Amino acid sequence: MIPVPLEILLALLLVALLSGVGCTTVGAGGIFVTIALYLLTPLSSAEVAGTAHVLFVLVGVIGVVGYARSGELVGSEGRALATVLATSGVLGALAGTVLNAFVSRRLFGVLLGVLLVCTGALLAYRRLRGLPSLAAVDAKTGRGRLVFAGVGLALGTVAGLVGVGGPVLAVPALVLLGVPMLVALGIAQLQAIFISGFAVGGYYLQDSVSVALAGLLALPIVVGAVAGWLVAHRVDPARLELALGIVLVPTGIYLML
Template identity: 55%
Template structure:
Protein backbone atom coordinates (compact mmCIF):
# COMPACT_ATOMS: atom_id res chain seq x y z
CA UNK A 1 0.00 0.00 0.00
CA UNK A 2 1.55 3.28 -1.20
CA UNK A 3 0.65 6.52 0.55
CA UNK A 4 1.43 10.05 -0.62
CA UNK A 5 3.87 12.17 1.36
CA UNK A 6 1.04 14.43 2.49
CA UNK A 7 -0.92 11.47 3.85
CA UNK A 8 2.15 10.14 5.66
CA UNK A 9 2.81 13.51 7.30
CA UNK A 10 -0.86 13.80 8.27
CA UNK A 11 -0.92 10.31 9.79
CA UNK A 12 2.24 10.99 11.82
CA UNK A 13 0.89 14.32 13.10
CA UNK A 14 -2.52 12.87 13.98
CA UNK A 15 -0.88 9.90 15.71
CA UNK A 16 1.14 12.25 17.93
CA UNK A 17 -1.97 14.25 18.79
CA UNK A 18 -3.91 11.06 19.46
CA UNK A 19 -1.24 9.90 21.87
CA UNK A 20 -1.53 13.16 23.79
CA UNK A 21 -5.30 12.75 23.99
CA UNK A 22 -5.06 9.12 25.13
CA UNK A 23 -2.87 9.91 28.12
CA UNK A 24 -4.13 13.40 28.98
CA UNK A 25 -7.90 13.06 28.80
CA UNK A 26 -8.71 9.51 27.64
CA UNK A 27 -10.72 9.99 24.43
CA UNK A 28 -7.84 10.51 22.00
CA UNK A 29 -7.29 7.18 20.27
CA UNK A 30 -10.45 7.64 18.23
CA UNK A 31 -8.60 10.21 16.11
CA UNK A 32 -6.06 7.60 15.06
CA UNK A 33 -8.83 5.22 14.02
CA UNK A 34 -10.59 8.04 12.17
CA UNK A 35 -7.35 8.95 10.36
CA UNK A 36 -6.67 5.35 9.32
CA UNK A 37 -10.24 5.08 8.06
CA UNK A 38 -10.38 8.43 6.26
CA UNK A 39 -6.85 8.68 4.82
CA UNK A 40 -6.21 5.09 3.69
CA UNK A 41 -8.11 2.66 1.46
CA UNK A 42 -7.91 -0.12 4.06
CA UNK A 43 -11.01 -2.18 4.82
CA UNK A 44 -12.66 -1.59 8.18
CA UNK A 45 -11.29 -4.82 9.62
CA UNK A 46 -7.69 -3.77 8.92
CA UNK A 47 -8.32 -0.25 10.23
CA UNK A 48 -9.67 -1.65 13.50
CA UNK A 49 -7.05 -4.40 13.77
CA UNK A 50 -4.09 -2.08 13.21
CA UNK A 51 -5.43 0.44 15.69
CA UNK A 52 -6.00 -2.20 18.37
CA UNK A 53 -2.46 -3.51 18.01
CA UNK A 54 -1.14 0.00 18.58
CA UNK A 55 -3.39 0.55 21.58
CA UNK A 56 -1.77 -2.41 23.34
CA UNK A 57 1.55 -0.57 23.33
CA UNK A 58 0.09 2.83 24.23
CA UNK A 59 -1.83 1.21 27.09
CA UNK A 60 1.31 -0.37 28.49
CA UNK A 61 3.28 2.87 28.34
CA UNK A 62 0.47 4.93 29.86
CA UNK A 63 -0.15 2.33 32.59
CA UNK A 64 3.49 2.48 33.65
CA UNK A 65 3.38 6.28 33.62
CA UNK A 66 0.26 6.51 35.78
CA UNK A 67 1.53 3.82 38.14
CA UNK A 68 4.64 5.94 38.62
CA UNK A 69 2.57 9.04 39.42
CA UNK A 70 0.44 7.14 41.96
CA UNK A 71 -2.99 6.90 40.31
CA UNK A 72 -2.98 3.09 40.27
CA UNK A 73 -3.19 2.28 43.96
CA UNK A 74 -4.73 -0.91 45.36
CA UNK A 75 -8.40 0.08 44.94
CA UNK A 76 -7.95 1.47 41.43
CA UNK A 77 -5.89 -1.58 40.45
CA UNK A 78 -8.77 -3.84 41.62
CA UNK A 79 -11.26 -1.78 39.60
CA UNK A 80 -8.98 -2.00 36.57
CA UNK A 81 -8.79 -5.76 36.97
CA UNK A 82 -12.58 -6.12 37.05
CA UNK A 83 -13.04 -3.96 33.97
CA UNK A 84 -10.22 -5.69 32.13
CA UNK A 85 -11.58 -9.16 32.85
CA UNK A 86 -14.93 -8.28 31.35
CA UNK A 87 -13.28 -6.49 28.46
CA UNK A 88 -11.55 -9.66 27.30
CA UNK A 89 -14.86 -11.29 26.42
CA UNK A 90 -16.26 -8.10 24.94
CA UNK A 91 -13.19 -7.34 22.82
CA UNK A 92 -13.14 -10.80 21.23
CA UNK A 93 -16.84 -10.55 20.45
CA UNK A 94 -16.43 -7.07 18.99
CA UNK A 95 -13.53 -8.14 16.76
CA UNK A 96 -15.56 -11.11 15.50
CA UNK A 97 -18.60 -8.92 14.86
CA UNK A 98 -16.57 -6.44 12.83
CA UNK A 99 -16.15 -9.08 10.13
CA UNK A 100 -19.86 -8.70 9.34
CA UNK A 101 -19.79 -4.91 9.18
CA UNK A 102 -19.40 -3.14 5.84
CA UNK A 103 -17.00 -0.20 5.46
CA UNK A 104 -19.96 2.16 5.14
CA UNK A 105 -21.65 0.90 8.29
CA UNK A 106 -18.30 0.99 10.11
CA UNK A 107 -17.98 4.69 9.25
CA UNK A 108 -21.53 5.33 10.43
CA UNK A 109 -20.93 3.61 13.76
CA UNK A 110 -17.61 5.38 14.20
CA UNK A 111 -19.30 8.70 13.49
CA UNK A 112 -22.04 8.00 16.02
CA UNK A 113 -19.41 7.09 18.63
CA UNK A 114 -17.37 10.23 17.90
CA UNK A 115 -20.43 12.47 18.07
CA UNK A 116 -21.80 10.82 21.20
CA UNK A 117 -18.46 11.07 22.97
CA UNK A 118 -18.12 14.71 21.98
CA UNK A 119 -21.59 15.55 23.27
CA UNK A 120 -20.93 13.78 26.56
CA UNK A 121 -17.66 15.64 27.09
CA UNK A 122 -19.19 19.03 26.31
CA UNK A 123 -22.29 18.35 28.41
CA UNK A 124 -20.19 17.35 31.37
CA UNK A 125 -18.03 20.45 31.11
CA UNK A 126 -20.97 22.80 30.64
CA UNK A 127 -23.36 21.29 33.16
CA UNK A 128 -20.91 19.71 35.65
CA UNK A 129 -22.30 16.22 35.04
CA UNK A 130 -23.25 14.59 38.32
CA UNK A 131 -22.61 10.98 39.24
CA UNK A 132 -25.54 8.90 37.97
CA UNK A 133 -24.77 5.85 40.08
CA UNK A 134 -21.97 4.93 42.46
CA UNK A 135 -20.49 1.44 42.12
CA UNK A 136 -18.42 0.06 44.98
CA UNK A 137 -15.91 -2.43 43.53
CA UNK A 138 -15.30 -3.99 46.96
CA UNK A 139 -18.83 -5.47 47.12
CA UNK A 140 -20.07 -8.48 45.13
CA UNK A 141 -22.70 -6.49 43.28
CA UNK A 142 -20.22 -3.70 42.58
CA UNK A 143 -17.60 -6.12 41.30
CA UNK A 144 -20.20 -7.72 39.02
CA UNK A 145 -21.26 -4.27 37.82
CA UNK A 146 -17.73 -3.33 36.82
CA UNK A 147 -17.25 -6.68 35.08
CA UNK A 148 -20.43 -6.19 33.03
CA UNK A 149 -19.38 -2.64 32.22
CA UNK A 150 -16.08 -4.07 31.02
CA UNK A 151 -17.87 -6.47 28.64
CA UNK A 152 -19.88 -3.63 27.10
CA UNK A 153 -16.91 -1.30 26.77
CA UNK A 154 -14.73 -4.08 25.37
CA UNK A 155 -17.32 -5.01 22.74
CA UNK A 156 -17.67 -1.42 21.53
CA UNK A 157 -13.91 -0.92 21.44
CA UNK A 158 -13.25 -4.22 19.70
CA UNK A 159 -15.91 -3.60 17.08
CA UNK A 160 -14.85 -0.07 16.16
CA UNK A 161 -11.09 -0.28 16.69
CA UNK A 162 -10.98 2.46 19.30
CA UNK A 163 -8.98 2.34 22.50
CA UNK A 164 -10.72 1.62 25.79
CA UNK A 165 -10.17 5.15 27.18
CA UNK A 166 -12.34 6.67 24.44
CA UNK A 167 -15.51 5.37 26.08
CA UNK A 168 -14.21 4.06 29.41
CA UNK A 169 -13.14 7.43 30.81
CA UNK A 170 -16.56 9.13 30.33
CA UNK A 171 -18.28 5.99 31.69
CA UNK A 172 -16.04 5.84 34.76
CA UNK A 173 -16.54 9.53 35.48
CA UNK A 174 -20.30 9.04 35.36
CA UNK A 175 -20.05 6.34 38.07
CA UNK A 176 -18.00 8.60 40.31
CA UNK A 177 -14.33 7.92 39.46
CA UNK A 178 -12.01 10.96 39.70
CA UNK A 179 -10.59 12.19 36.38
CA UNK A 180 -6.96 11.07 36.67
CA UNK A 181 -7.96 7.77 38.29
CA UNK A 182 -10.43 7.14 35.45
CA UNK A 183 -7.72 7.75 32.86
CA UNK A 184 -5.30 5.45 34.71
CA UNK A 185 -7.83 2.61 35.06
CA UNK A 186 -8.80 2.96 31.40
CA UNK A 187 -5.16 2.58 30.33
CA UNK A 188 -4.95 -0.80 32.07
CA UNK A 189 -8.20 -1.88 30.47
CA UNK A 190 -6.98 -0.79 27.04
CA UNK A 191 -4.08 -3.25 27.25
CA UNK A 192 -6.50 -6.16 27.66
CA UNK A 193 -8.99 -4.86 25.10
CA UNK A 194 -6.24 -4.20 22.58
CA UNK A 195 -4.50 -7.55 23.15
CA UNK A 196 -7.54 -9.75 22.67
CA UNK A 197 -9.14 -7.62 19.97
CA UNK A 198 -5.83 -7.53 18.07
CA UNK A 199 -5.60 -11.30 18.43
CA UNK A 200 -9.03 -11.62 16.86
CA UNK A 201 -7.99 -9.41 13.95
CA UNK A 202 -4.64 -11.17 13.52
CA UNK A 203 -6.53 -14.43 13.11
CA UNK A 204 -8.39 -12.71 10.26
CA UNK A 205 -5.08 -11.43 8.82
CA UNK A 206 -6.47 -7.91 9.32
CA UNK A 207 -3.47 -5.99 10.68
CA UNK A 208 -1.07 -3.78 8.68
CA UNK A 209 2.44 -4.04 10.23
CA UNK A 210 3.86 -1.35 7.93
CA UNK A 211 1.19 1.16 8.90
CA UNK A 212 1.57 0.28 12.58
CA UNK A 213 5.31 0.92 12.32
CA UNK A 214 4.72 4.28 10.60
CA UNK A 215 2.45 5.77 13.27
CA UNK A 216 3.66 3.79 16.30
CA UNK A 217 6.59 6.01 17.37
CA UNK A 218 4.77 9.38 17.15
CA UNK A 219 1.82 7.79 18.94
CA UNK A 220 4.02 6.69 21.85
CA UNK A 221 5.77 10.05 22.03
CA UNK A 222 2.34 11.63 22.23
CA UNK A 223 1.37 9.34 25.13
CA UNK A 224 4.39 10.46 27.16
CA UNK A 225 3.65 14.11 26.35
CA UNK A 226 -0.01 13.61 27.29
CA UNK A 227 0.88 12.16 30.68
CA UNK A 228 3.03 15.21 31.38
CA UNK A 229 0.20 17.51 30.25
CA UNK A 230 -2.32 15.74 32.50
CA UNK A 231 -0.25 16.54 35.58
CA UNK A 232 0.66 20.11 34.69
CA UNK A 233 -2.33 21.70 32.94
CA UNK A 234 -5.98 21.90 33.90
CA UNK A 235 -7.59 19.66 31.26
CA UNK A 236 -10.97 21.43 31.05
CA UNK A 237 -10.06 23.47 27.97
CA UNK A 238 -8.51 20.47 26.26
CA UNK A 239 -11.61 18.39 26.95
CA UNK A 240 -13.86 21.10 25.55
CA UNK A 241 -11.72 21.35 22.40
CA UNK A 242 -11.76 17.58 22.02
CA UNK A 243 -15.55 17.53 22.28
CA UNK A 244 -15.90 20.20 19.59
CA UNK A 245 -13.53 18.41 17.20
CA UNK A 246 -15.35 15.10 17.70
CA UNK A 247 -18.65 16.76 16.85
CA UNK A 248 -17.11 18.33 13.73
CA UNK A 249 -15.70 15.09 12.33
CA UNK A 250 -18.66 12.87 13.28
CA UNK A 251 -20.95 13.86 10.37
CA UNK A 252 -18.21 13.32 7.77
CA UNK A 253 -17.69 9.79 9.07
CA UNK A 254 -21.35 8.94 9.27
CA UNK A 255 -22.18 10.11 5.70
Protein backbone atom coordinates (compact mmCIF):
# COMPACT_ATOMS: atom_id res chain seq x y z
CA MET A 1 0.00 0.00 0.00
CA ILE A 2 1.28 3.49 -0.88
CA PRO A 3 1.41 5.58 2.34
CA VAL A 4 0.55 8.90 0.61
CA PRO A 5 -2.55 10.56 -0.95
CA LEU A 6 -2.93 10.85 -4.73
CA GLU A 7 -1.82 14.49 -5.03
CA ILE A 8 1.37 13.76 -3.09
CA LEU A 9 2.02 10.72 -5.26
CA LEU A 10 1.70 12.84 -8.42
CA ALA A 11 4.17 15.33 -6.96
CA LEU A 12 6.59 12.48 -6.21
CA LEU A 13 6.29 11.20 -9.78
CA LEU A 14 7.17 14.65 -11.15
CA VAL A 15 10.10 15.01 -8.76
CA ALA A 16 11.38 11.57 -9.80
CA LEU A 17 11.27 12.54 -13.48
CA LEU A 18 13.19 15.78 -12.93
CA SER A 19 15.61 14.05 -10.58
CA GLY A 20 16.48 11.52 -13.25
CA VAL A 21 17.33 14.36 -15.63
CA GLY A 22 19.54 16.01 -13.03
CA CYS A 23 21.33 12.76 -12.15
CA THR A 24 22.77 12.15 -15.59
CA THR A 25 23.14 15.82 -16.57
CA VAL A 26 25.02 17.33 -13.62
CA GLY A 27 25.07 14.46 -11.11
CA ALA A 28 22.98 16.26 -8.50
CA GLY A 29 19.38 15.40 -9.31
CA GLY A 30 18.83 12.35 -7.15
CA ILE A 31 18.99 14.35 -3.97
CA PHE A 32 15.56 15.80 -4.78
CA VAL A 33 14.02 12.33 -4.48
CA THR A 34 15.40 12.07 -0.96
CA ILE A 35 14.09 15.54 -0.10
CA ALA A 36 10.63 14.73 -1.47
CA LEU A 37 10.39 11.42 0.36
CA TYR A 38 11.43 13.11 3.60
CA LEU A 39 9.10 16.11 3.32
CA LEU A 40 6.05 14.56 1.64
CA THR A 41 5.79 11.10 3.18
CA PRO A 42 5.60 9.67 6.70
CA LEU A 43 8.52 7.31 6.03
CA SER A 44 11.19 6.96 8.70
CA SER A 45 14.71 8.21 7.97
CA ALA A 46 15.83 4.65 7.22
CA GLU A 47 12.87 4.09 4.87
CA VAL A 48 13.57 7.37 3.08
CA ALA A 49 17.19 6.39 2.51
CA GLY A 50 16.43 2.77 1.60
CA THR A 51 13.70 3.66 -0.89
CA ALA A 52 15.76 6.41 -2.51
CA HIS A 53 18.72 4.07 -3.01
CA VAL A 54 16.55 1.61 -4.96
CA LEU A 55 15.91 4.38 -7.48
CA PHE A 56 19.57 5.41 -7.56
CA VAL A 57 20.55 1.89 -8.64
CA LEU A 58 18.23 2.19 -11.65
CA VAL A 59 19.59 5.62 -12.55
CA GLY A 60 23.14 4.35 -12.21
CA VAL A 61 22.49 1.52 -14.68
CA ILE A 62 21.05 3.94 -17.25
CA GLY A 63 23.93 6.36 -16.71
CA VAL A 64 26.60 3.67 -17.05
CA VAL A 65 25.12 2.34 -20.30
CA GLY A 66 24.91 5.85 -21.72
CA TYR A 67 28.38 7.01 -20.72
CA ALA A 68 29.95 3.69 -21.78
CA ARG A 69 28.38 4.13 -25.22
CA SER A 70 29.80 7.65 -25.49
CA GLY A 71 33.30 6.52 -24.44
CA GLU A 72 33.77 8.04 -20.98
CA LEU A 73 34.11 4.62 -19.30
CA VAL A 74 36.05 2.84 -22.03
CA GLY A 75 39.60 4.09 -21.32
CA SER A 76 41.93 2.28 -18.92
CA GLU A 77 42.06 5.28 -16.58
CA GLY A 78 38.29 5.44 -16.36
CA ARG A 79 38.03 1.72 -15.61
CA ALA A 80 40.76 1.86 -12.96
CA LEU A 81 39.18 4.84 -11.24
CA ALA A 82 35.70 3.32 -11.35
CA THR A 83 36.97 0.07 -9.80
CA VAL A 84 38.68 1.81 -6.89
CA LEU A 85 35.75 4.13 -6.15
CA ALA A 86 33.13 1.40 -6.42
CA THR A 87 35.00 -1.01 -4.14
CA SER A 88 35.72 1.52 -1.41
CA GLY A 89 32.27 3.09 -1.79
CA VAL A 90 30.60 -0.24 -0.97
CA LEU A 91 32.34 -0.38 2.41
CA GLY A 92 31.27 3.19 3.12
CA ALA A 93 27.68 2.51 2.09
CA LEU A 94 27.40 -0.43 4.46
CA ALA A 95 28.85 1.68 7.28
CA GLY A 96 26.35 4.44 6.48
CA THR A 97 23.37 2.10 6.72
CA VAL A 98 24.52 0.96 10.15
CA LEU A 99 25.00 4.55 11.35
CA ASN A 100 21.52 5.51 10.12
CA ALA A 101 19.98 3.26 12.77
CA PHE A 102 21.23 5.71 15.42
CA VAL A 103 19.85 8.80 13.65
CA SER A 104 16.42 10.20 14.52
CA ARG A 105 14.15 11.54 11.78
CA ARG A 106 14.81 15.10 12.96
CA LEU A 107 18.58 14.66 12.97
CA PHE A 108 18.29 13.04 9.55
CA GLY A 109 16.64 16.22 8.28
CA VAL A 110 19.37 18.39 9.78
CA LEU A 111 22.14 16.26 8.26
CA LEU A 112 20.38 16.30 4.90
CA GLY A 113 20.00 20.07 5.16
CA VAL A 114 23.70 20.59 5.88
CA LEU A 115 24.56 18.42 2.89
CA LEU A 116 22.17 20.39 0.66
CA VAL A 117 23.63 23.75 1.68
CA CYS A 118 27.20 22.57 1.10
CA THR A 119 26.34 20.93 -2.22
CA GLY A 120 24.29 23.89 -3.44
CA ALA A 121 27.00 26.37 -2.52
CA LEU A 122 29.62 24.26 -4.29
CA LEU A 123 27.52 23.93 -7.45
CA ALA A 124 26.80 27.65 -7.58
CA TYR A 125 30.42 28.57 -6.87
CA ARG A 126 31.65 26.21 -9.57
CA ARG A 127 29.43 27.88 -12.14
CA LEU A 128 30.04 31.47 -11.04
CA ARG A 129 33.77 31.32 -10.29
CA GLY A 130 34.87 28.03 -11.77
CA LEU A 131 36.14 24.99 -9.91
CA PRO A 132 39.76 24.38 -10.92
CA SER A 133 41.44 21.07 -10.24
CA LEU A 134 43.40 21.13 -7.00
CA ALA A 135 45.57 18.22 -8.12
CA ALA A 136 45.93 15.75 -10.95
CA VAL A 137 45.67 12.34 -9.28
CA ASP A 138 46.46 9.27 -11.38
CA ALA A 139 44.27 6.30 -10.45
CA LYS A 140 46.78 3.91 -12.04
CA THR A 141 49.45 4.65 -9.42
CA GLY A 142 49.54 3.27 -5.89
CA ARG A 143 49.26 6.72 -4.33
CA GLY A 144 46.43 7.66 -6.65
CA ARG A 145 44.48 4.52 -5.83
CA LEU A 146 44.90 5.21 -2.12
CA VAL A 147 43.61 8.78 -2.51
CA PHE A 148 40.59 7.71 -4.54
CA ALA A 149 39.89 4.81 -2.15
CA GLY A 150 39.67 7.31 0.71
CA VAL A 151 37.36 9.50 -1.36
CA GLY A 152 35.16 6.53 -2.24
CA LEU A 153 34.93 5.41 1.39
CA ALA A 154 33.89 8.88 2.56
CA LEU A 155 31.38 9.35 -0.26
CA GLY A 156 29.87 5.93 0.33
CA THR A 157 29.44 6.54 4.05
CA VAL A 158 27.65 9.86 3.56
CA ALA A 159 25.50 8.49 0.73
CA GLY A 160 24.50 5.43 2.74
CA LEU A 161 23.75 7.44 5.87
CA VAL A 162 21.67 10.28 4.38
CA GLY A 163 20.16 8.48 1.39
CA VAL A 164 21.67 10.52 -1.42
CA GLY A 165 23.17 9.18 -4.61
CA GLY A 166 26.92 9.03 -5.04
CA PRO A 167 27.04 11.41 -8.04
CA VAL A 168 25.87 14.47 -6.07
CA LEU A 169 29.07 14.20 -4.03
CA ALA A 170 31.37 12.31 -6.35
CA VAL A 171 31.25 14.60 -9.39
CA PRO A 172 32.57 17.75 -7.63
CA ALA A 173 35.15 15.68 -5.74
CA LEU A 174 36.45 14.03 -8.90
CA VAL A 175 36.60 17.33 -10.79
CA LEU A 176 38.70 18.78 -7.95
CA LEU A 177 41.09 15.85 -8.36
CA GLY A 178 41.57 16.50 -12.07
CA VAL A 179 38.98 14.18 -13.63
CA PRO A 180 37.21 15.61 -16.73
CA MET A 181 33.54 16.49 -16.17
CA LEU A 182 31.93 13.89 -18.46
CA VAL A 183 34.29 11.17 -17.24
CA ALA A 184 33.45 12.12 -13.65
CA LEU A 185 29.73 11.87 -14.44
CA GLY A 186 30.12 8.42 -15.98
CA ILE A 187 32.28 7.07 -13.15
CA ALA A 188 29.91 8.51 -10.55
CA GLN A 189 27.01 6.64 -12.16
CA LEU A 190 28.93 3.36 -11.95
CA GLN A 191 29.89 4.03 -8.35
CA ALA A 192 26.24 4.76 -7.56
CA ILE A 193 25.22 1.25 -8.63
CA PHE A 194 27.53 -0.30 -6.05
CA ILE A 195 26.96 2.24 -3.27
CA SER A 196 23.19 2.25 -3.61
CA GLY A 197 22.99 -1.48 -4.32
CA PHE A 198 24.70 -2.43 -1.08
CA ALA A 199 22.87 0.32 0.79
CA VAL A 200 19.57 -1.14 -0.41
CA GLY A 201 20.67 -4.54 0.87
CA GLY A 202 21.47 -3.10 4.28
CA TYR A 203 18.20 -1.21 4.56
CA TYR A 204 16.18 -4.15 3.23
CA LEU A 205 17.56 -6.32 6.02
CA GLN A 206 16.23 -3.66 8.41
CA ASP A 207 12.82 -3.82 6.64
CA SER A 208 13.33 -0.18 5.66
CA VAL A 209 12.51 -0.14 1.95
CA SER A 210 9.10 0.90 0.59
CA VAL A 211 8.91 -1.47 -2.35
CA ALA A 212 5.58 -0.01 -3.49
CA LEU A 213 6.87 3.57 -3.67
CA ALA A 214 10.12 2.52 -5.29
CA GLY A 215 8.20 0.59 -7.93
CA LEU A 216 5.95 3.52 -8.80
CA LEU A 217 8.79 6.04 -8.99
CA ALA A 218 11.07 3.77 -11.01
CA LEU A 219 9.67 4.54 -14.48
CA PRO A 220 9.75 8.37 -14.28
CA ILE A 221 13.26 8.48 -12.85
CA VAL A 222 14.55 6.10 -15.55
CA VAL A 223 12.90 8.18 -18.29
CA GLY A 224 14.45 11.29 -16.78
CA ALA A 225 17.88 9.65 -16.61
CA VAL A 226 17.79 8.79 -20.32
CA ALA A 227 16.74 12.34 -21.17
CA GLY A 228 19.47 13.74 -18.93
CA TRP A 229 22.21 11.77 -20.67
CA LEU A 230 21.03 13.16 -24.02
CA VAL A 231 20.99 16.70 -22.60
CA ALA A 232 24.49 16.35 -21.13
CA HIS A 233 25.96 15.70 -24.58
CA ARG A 234 23.98 18.34 -26.46
CA VAL A 235 23.54 21.27 -24.09
CA ASP A 236 25.92 23.08 -21.77
CA PRO A 237 24.50 22.14 -18.35
CA ALA A 238 26.02 25.22 -16.67
CA ARG A 239 22.73 27.08 -16.22
CA LEU A 240 20.94 24.00 -14.90
CA GLU A 241 23.76 23.39 -12.44
CA LEU A 242 23.62 26.99 -11.22
CA ALA A 243 19.84 26.77 -10.82
CA LEU A 244 20.18 23.56 -8.83
CA GLY A 245 22.73 25.18 -6.56
CA ILE A 246 20.49 28.18 -5.93
CA VAL A 247 17.53 25.92 -5.10
CA LEU A 248 19.49 23.56 -2.85
CA VAL A 249 20.83 26.22 -0.46
CA PRO A 250 17.47 27.60 0.81
CA THR A 251 16.00 24.09 0.79
CA GLY A 252 18.82 22.90 3.01
CA ILE A 253 18.34 25.82 5.38
CA TYR A 254 14.62 25.01 5.59
CA LEU A 255 15.38 21.41 6.54
CA MET A 256 17.78 22.50 9.26
CA LEU A 257 15.28 24.86 10.93
